[in-house]
Each structure stands twice: as structure tokens, then as C-alpha cells.
Amino acid sequence: MSLPFVDVSPFLKKGTPPSPAKDTSAKSLFDACHDVGFFYLKGHGIPKETCDLVLDTVRNWMLTATDEEKATIARKDAGVGDGDGARGYQKIGENVTLGKSDFHEAIDLYATHPLAPPSPPYQPLHGPNLWPNHLFSDIFTSYIDQILLLGAALMRCMAVALSLPEDHFEPFINPSFWVCRAIGYPPLTPEAIKANPGGVGCGAHSDYGCWTFLLTDETRGALKVEGKDGEWIDANPVEGCYVVNVGDMLMQWTNGLFKSTVHQGNHPPTLDLLQRYDGLMLTYMGIVVHLGSNYRVSVPVFFEPSWEAKISPLEGCIVKTGGKALYGGATYGEYLLGKVASNFYTEKQ
Incomplete structure (x- = not known):
């Protein structure tokens, strides 16, 4: 089995009239979200050069920044220095999935909280993003802005898929309280496993x-x-496409009509890509790393x-799923706070 494809291009330009192309895209989105919860999104309009620049920016910083440089933007608990409990760099093993440490390093970024104070101490999620440098900030800010436009287009497609007015979701997503992770997965060598036992790249989970x-x-x-059927499907990258999946909140919003699907990040044994890096070596955590030799990079937005959006099951979805609301309502920010609180504490604590 492979993931289905959805073409979002008919919805990229806001305010265009209904069309057969829109109907086709909406139907493919409905089927993908109902049957699988994962799909390849094509026709998104974000240039390959932009995507490559984002990935290269992450890879270069992760593999060349010193421990001291990484420590300057380390995630801290809320109320500690410039920490807000979520934003910033996480070393290998700090991020937790279902109580187990993950084998990756990352920088976590969030939209600005609507009540963010001008200076610390910060409450959870109320602080500023901790950027590695101005170039990183400029590249990611521009990229995230493009993803936000794409997300709004997909919401318009979703509205048509659910037989709602195309602009139905606009009041709920403006502004989106987006989240972005810049993630590096070091080679899973025997030495690395010994130094950081207990986790995989990213454990099995659904997005929230x-x-x-x-x-x-x-x-x-x-x-x-x-x-x-419980079997694991490879969601390998497809050129020109994003891998997109349904999160738990969207599943609740559609009263279970759309499925939030469990997935995980593994460490393939070898990787021979990015030939432009061949021959360059670094020492990373005491391990000799060849750039491009299984140091995986991913950037989910x-x-x-x-x-402040109040999310509760849509009436039309309640009808389509048996006539009973399966979930209660929730304010998105409060829901997010509850989820983020579990990201940094293992089952041993």
C-alpha cells in the first residue's frame, strides 16, 4: 500500500469560483483523510529551491554549531531565564514521545503568543523564539509564511470536502498558532546507541x-x-510533494470522520545522498560523522x-458519523498547553 495524492493547486488562489478541478481535489482530500490520514500533497507552489535551502540551513547548523553555540539557545523550563518550557534547542534524548526519549536533536519554534510579555520570566509558550542566527531566522520566517498560505488553501479544500462554504474555517485559523521543528537525526551507530540508549528517532505517535x-x-x-491492518507503510519522500497528515485536533473537529494516524521516525542503516558534502568530516558527540552519511534532516510545520479558537465537532460531521458528538469542545491554546507539557519528561521521572 502507498499513500494517496492530493492536488491542492485549485485552492491556492483565494476567492476563485467553484470548478470541477476543485471538486476533484476536495474528493481526493476527503478520501485520503477518511481512509488513511496521510497523503502526498502536490501542486503546493513552494519552489524546490526554497525547500532545499531550508533543509541545508538545518543540516549545516546542526553539524557545525559547537556545543556552546547550541547551549545559548537551549530550551529551558518556563520561568527560567528566557525559557518558556518549549522553544529552543533540544539535545539528543531531551524530546520525549510516550514517556521514552527520542534519538534526535531539534530546534522548536512557535507562533507568537497573543499575550506574550516584553521580557522574562515567561509562562509556558509565552516566550520568544530562540534563533541560532539572523540568517536562520530570515530563512525560516519566510518559509513558514509560505506554509501558512498553503495551510489556509488546504483548509479551503477541506471546507469544500465537507460541503461547507469555502471560507468557513477562516475565523478559526487567523492567525494560526503554528509550530515548527527543525530536526536532525544523527547516524544510529553502535557508539551512538551506547551513548544515548532508550529511544528511536521519534517514537510511534499521532500529531496533536x-x-x-x-x-x-x-x-x-x-x-x-x-x-x-497494523502493518507499517513507508512514507518515502516524493519529489515536489509534501507528506501531510491529519492531527488529533482535526480528528476531533470532524468527529472522527478524518483519521489521525500513528507514525514513527526510524533510522535507516545507510544513506548516500547530498554528494556536495562528500569528503567533509566532523566529530559529533565523539563520533566521526561524514556529512551526508545518514544524518537525516526533516522540518515539519x-x-x-x-x-483562542474554540474547536468542537462540526454538525455535518456528527451527522455523517452516527449523530452523536464523540468529543467535547476545547480552546486550542489550552489544548496545546496540555500536550506540550508532556514532551520533556520521561517515564522514569
């Missing part, structure tokens, strides 16, 4: 928001999606409702 737009390098066999 609305849509996830995954940009990743060319590594194959890394992302696994759980099928209805989570397109979410606004912080």
Missing part, C-alpha cells in the same frame, strides 16, 4: 494538532505510517487553529 506539512531530505525508509 490540525495539519502537519513535512519537509524532509531524500532518506528512504525513515518515516513509517501505521495502516489499518504544524498548521494549527488560532490560540
Whole structure:
């Protein structure tokens, strides 16, 4: 089994009239979200050069920044220095999935909280993003702005798929309280496993928001999606496409009509890509790393409702799923706070 494809191009330009192309895209989106919860999104309009620049920016910083440089933007608990409990760099093993440490390093970024104070101490999620440098900030800010436009287009497609007015979701997503992760997966060598036992790249989980737009390098066999039969499906990268999946909040919003699917990040045994890096070596955590030899990079952007948006099952979806609301309502920001709180504490604590 492979993931289905959805073409979002008919919805990129806001305010265009209904068309057969829109109907076709909306139907493919409905089927993909109802049957699988994962799909390849094509026709998104974001240039390959932009995507490559984002991935290269992450890879270069992760593999060349010193421990001291990484420590300057390290995630801190809320109320500690410039920490807000979520934003910033996480070393290998700090991020937690279902109580187990993950084998990756990352920088977590969030939209600005609507009540963000001008200076610390910060409450959870109320702080500023901790950027590695101005170039990183400029590249990612521009990229995220493009993803937000894409997310809004997909919401218009979703509205048509659910027989709603095309602009139905606009009040709920303006502004989106987006989340972005810049993730590096070091080679899973025996030495690395010994130094950091207890986790995989990213453990099996479902995402807790609305849509996830995954940009990743060319590594194959890394992302696994759980099928209805319990077997794992490879969600290998397809040139010109994003891998997109339904999050838990969207599943609740559609009263279970759309499926939030469990997936995980693995470490393929070898990776021979990015030939432009051949011959360059670094020492990373005491391990000699050849750039391009299984150091995987991915950048998921989570397109979410606004912080204040009140989300409850849609009436039309309730009708289509048996006439009973399966979920209660929730304010997105409060829901997100509850989820983020579990990201950094293992089952041993």
C-alpha cells in the first residue's frame, strides 16, 4: 500500500469560483483523510529551491554549531531565564514521545503568543523564539509564511470536502498558532546507541494538532505510517510533494470522520545522498560523522487553529458519523498547553 495524492493547486488562489478541478481535489482530500490520514500533497507552489535551502540551513547548523553555540539557545523550563518550557534547542534524548526519549536533536519554534510579555520570566509558550542566527531566522520566517498560505488553501479544500462554504474555517485559523521543528537525526551507530540508549528517532505517535506539512531530505525508509491492518507503510519522500497528515485536533473537529494516524521516525542503516558534502568530516558527540552519511534532516510545520479558537465537532460531521458528538469542545491554546507539557519528561521521572 502507498499513500494517496492530493492536488491542492485549485485552492491556492483565494476567492476563485467553484470548478470541477476543485471538486476533484476536495474528493481526493476527503478520501485520503477518511481512509488513511496521510497523503502526498502536490501542486503546493513552494519552489524546490526554497525547500532545499531550508533543509541545508538545518543540516549545516546542526553539524557545525559547537556545543556552546547550541547551549545559548537551549530550551529551558518556563520561568527560567528566557525559557518558556518549549522553544529552543533540544539535545539528543531531551524530546520525549510516550514517556521514552527520542534519538534526535531539534530546534522548536512557535507562533507568537497573543499575550506574550516584553521580557522574562515567561509562562509556558509565552516566550520568544530562540534563533541560532539572523540568517536562520530570515530563512525560516519566510518559509513558514509560505506554509501558512498553503495551510489556509488546504483548509479551503477541506471546507469544500465537507460541503461547507469555502471560507468557513477562516475565523478559526487567523492567525494560526503554528509550530515548527527543525530536526536532525544523527547516524544510529553502535557508539551512538551506547551513548544515548532508550529511544528511536521519534517514537510511534499521532500529531496533536490540525495539519502537519513535512519537509524532509531524500532518506528512504525513515518515516513509517501505521495502516489499518497494523502493518507499517513507508512514507518515502516524493519529489515536489509534501507528506501531510491529519492531527488529533482535526480528528476531533470532524468527529472522527478524518483519521489521525500513528507514525514513527526510524533510522535507516545507510544513506548516500547530498554528494556536495562528500569528503567533509566532523566529530559529533565523539563520533566521526561524514556529512551526508545518514544524518537525516526533516522540518515539519504544524498548521494549527488560532490560540483562542474554540474547536468542537462540526454538525455535518456528527451527522455523517452516527449523530452523536464523540468529543467535547476545547480552546486550542489550552489544548496545546496540555500536550506540550508532556514532551520533556520521561517515564522514569
